[in-house]
Amino acid sequence: MNMPQQVLLRDAMRQLNMTRDAFAERIGSRRRALDAWLLPDESNEFRAMPEVARRFVSEILASSGRPIEYTQSAHDGALRRSLHVDGAQHLLSVAQFDREAIDELFRLADVMQPIARRRKVSRVLEGAVLANLFFEASTRTRVSFGAAFCRLGGSVCDTTGFTFSSMAKGESIRDTSRVISGYADAIVVRHPEQGSVAEFARATNVPVINGGDGPGEHPSQALLDLYTIQREFSRLGKLVDGAHVAMVGDLKYGRTVHSLIKLLALYRGLKFTLVAPPQLAMPAEIVALVSRNGHVVETATAPARALAGADVVYATRIQKERFAHDEVLEGFGQAFAIDRALVDASCRKDVVLMHPLPRDGRPGSHDLSTDLDNDPRLAIFRQTDNGIPVRMAIFATLLGVDKLVSRSMRDAAWTPPSHIGPDDSSFHGLD
Incomplete structure (x- = not known):
């Protein structure tokens, strides 16, 4: 083909x-x-x-x-090597990737687009079962992983929260992992403790994907974020090399920014503006890692002047659920709300506005404002749509069916929606 x-x-x-x-x-x-x-x-x-x-x-x-030839890459290339961890195939950290592996993954995600857009179907994972083990609340990530697996013909078993888990009875991570590996062919785990997913992976012989481990990492989110940035930049005539990226909000506990900034550090000559109150600053070891790679890192405690010249503004929600009992947040007020007035006054005309979601849309939340919803610069829904082809590519590679996808595609038998993301139809040139 x-x-x-x-x-x-x-x-x-x-x-x-x-x-x-x-x-x-x-x-x-x-x-x-x-x-x-x-x-x-x-x-x-x-x-x-x-x-x-x-x-x-x-x-x-x-x-x-x-x-x-995109069909040659994953079995013997950089992508498959990057997913090889301790003798098994897992996605645990963005530290597993280099630029070659990222390019291979994104090439495969591009192949998945007709399936993600519901024009084609594939059954390459027919008979395979995914266990979605989410010990923290989740909507987008859990459903996105499930939808990606189902789009390739697999089926999904879900569990959400400790209350509905045997861990509430004192079962160890190792025992849970060993048991579930007897039921499922791949496992996605979200857990509130940093490092817990890696522990989970050590006890199983099936692929494990880190769906978020406390304040640690969220590698698949960072990959779909980078994929989104590349696609947005392609339209705008820009490259990731040399870009100016501003990250705003909770940079201490926001695992999405921890993973994304590490991926972006693989590119050349970036400028990062990190905007957060002192209590929520980016961890020093991550700043040091990025600085060692030759990038410019600036910090600010309010976004009003810090966003000037940024190609990407990546806003994050305050992760109050990760605060210590005696931790009090001060200095995070209206100045941190990313709304139309701030964007119009401070940002470039072609800025890309991103957010990992969920965002707090309630009045006084000081998050990414809903008054930007009809602004074409807002990429958050294109961002979530991109999660499906990227996660499909991850599953296809981990389960060794990446070469089969293109040959397995056939037209969808049902009537698909006229376009994905109705608010973005004119943006994509769709009628």
Whole structure:
């Protein structure tokens, strides 16, 4: 099966590290034509790429020593090596990844897009069972992992909270892990204690994915965040190298920013502006890691002036559930609300606004404001949509079916929605 043109083009731009404008010039095409080739197939503005252009792109990749077949990568490449932990396949930390592994994962996520957009179906995981073990409250992550597994033909068993778990009876992590590995073919774990998911993985012989371990990490969220940044930057004619990223809010307990900043540190020449009250500052060891990689790190205690020039503003919710009993938060007030007035006054016209969700939309919450919901700069729902293809790619690689997905696709038999994310339909050029 030929590589879908959107996958070929996005992968070529990633591997050559080119913006859309630079890539269009390199292949002798108009930017408008390239934009039309990259649209989803169901868009009225989509255009098929001429065969001569496809051959030219493949020749450019071949002459640069880059792989041009997405089906060859995961079994013997950097992605599979990155997921190899202590003799088994797990996703526990973003520290497992380098840029080559990230590129391979995102190439596979691009392959998954027609399934995620509900135009195609695949049954490569038919018969496989996922155990979603969430010992903390979750909506998006739990459902997203379950939906991704089901989109590939698998089935899901869920448990949520300690109350409904045998751990409430004193069962150890090791015993729980050993038991569940007898029932399921893959396990996603969210747990309130940092390091607990790695302990879980050591006691099982099936793939384990870290769905969040207390204030530690959330690797799949960081991967889908980076995938979102790359896709948003592709549209805007930017590269991750050299970007200015502002992170605002709870940087001490926010595991999503801990993982994302480590992934971004793999790129070159970034500037990070870390905006938080002193009690919620980014852990010093993470700041030191990023600084050692040659990036510029600035800190601020209020966002009003700190967001100027940022390409990405990544807001986070205050993680009050992780505060010590005697911990009191001071100095976090209205100044930390990311609303339309602040964005219009302080941010670039093409800034990308992100948030891992959930956000607190109640008055006085000082979170990412709902008055930005109709602003095209707000990427939070495109961000959540991207979680499905990224997590599908993770499952396919961990369970060794990545090479089968493209050959297994068939048209959906039901009538899918006309577009994913109704508020974003015009943004994506969908009618």
